[in-house]
Amino acid sequence: MTTVRLMFALQELDIILDRVQDERAKAKDELNNGDLVKQLESELERDTELLQETELQQRATQLEAETQKERSESLNSQLYGGEITNPRDLENLEREAATVKQLAEQHENALLEISVQIEEAQNRKAELENKLTEARAAWKIRQAELQASIKELTAESAGFEGQRSKLTEGLDPTSLQHYESLRKSKGGLAVAKVERGLCQGCRMSLPTHQQQSVRSGRKTVLCSSCGRILFLS
Ligand SMILES: [Zn+2]
Known part of the structure; x- marks a missing residue:
């Protein structure tokens, strides 16, 4: 995973x-x-x-x-x-x-x-x-x-x-800490799904290059509007 x-x-x-x-x-x-x-x-x-x-x-x-x-x-x-x-x-x-x-x-x-x-x-x-x-x-x-x-x-x-x-x-301590602090500061939602090009955390449309890096799944990508971790299922 x-x-x-x-x-x-x-x-x-x-x-x-x-x-x-x-x-x-x-x-x-x-x-x-x-x-x-x-x-x-x-x-x-x-x-x-x-x-x-x-x-x-x-x-x-x-x-x-x-x-x-x-x-x-x-x-x-x-x-x-x-x-x-x-x-x-x-x-x-x-x-x-x-x-x-x-x-x-x-x-x-x-x-x-x-x-x-x-x-x-x-x-x-x-x-x-x-x-x-x-x-x-x-x-x-x-x-x-x-x-x-x-x-x-x-x-x-x-x-x-x-x-x-x-x-x-299964998570490294830095990612876990990042997740925990985002969950605290973002109303319980640290990871936001990407659907139809929109961040489901803030409903803002994501630039194409950002969508592509989320899709590649090689590194953690943060939404440029709300700062949540983006996830494509
Ligand atoms: Zn967002």
């Missing part, structure tokens, strides 16, 4: 190898970052904390409401007990009883609102728990799929690497 033919074969192998390794990297990335379970777990943790806080608030408001209610009852019994007769004292007492009654009502309303919040939070939590159960089961399957795929792609990649090193054995 001529050097150019070898380099072209190497390139075809490298393109496949890149694809296999890219697929493997994607699978690894999904395996490390594609886990919905973690996200749902932290959401659930946040909702649980919020629920606990609201329940604490409920208890405090309940206590406060009971205190106001007791105070209201005691004020009422003073008011209607007949012990206080002074009109001015009665008036003050009446005013205080009205205020306390209003406070007790406010607390009752707050309690109603809190219990609605708690119910909503409980529903949300239950929904998240269901989602989490589903996500855990789905992830287990996906994880196994990804692991199997990574294993397969690793083996495939190793096979291609083996073929590659056999091919590169």
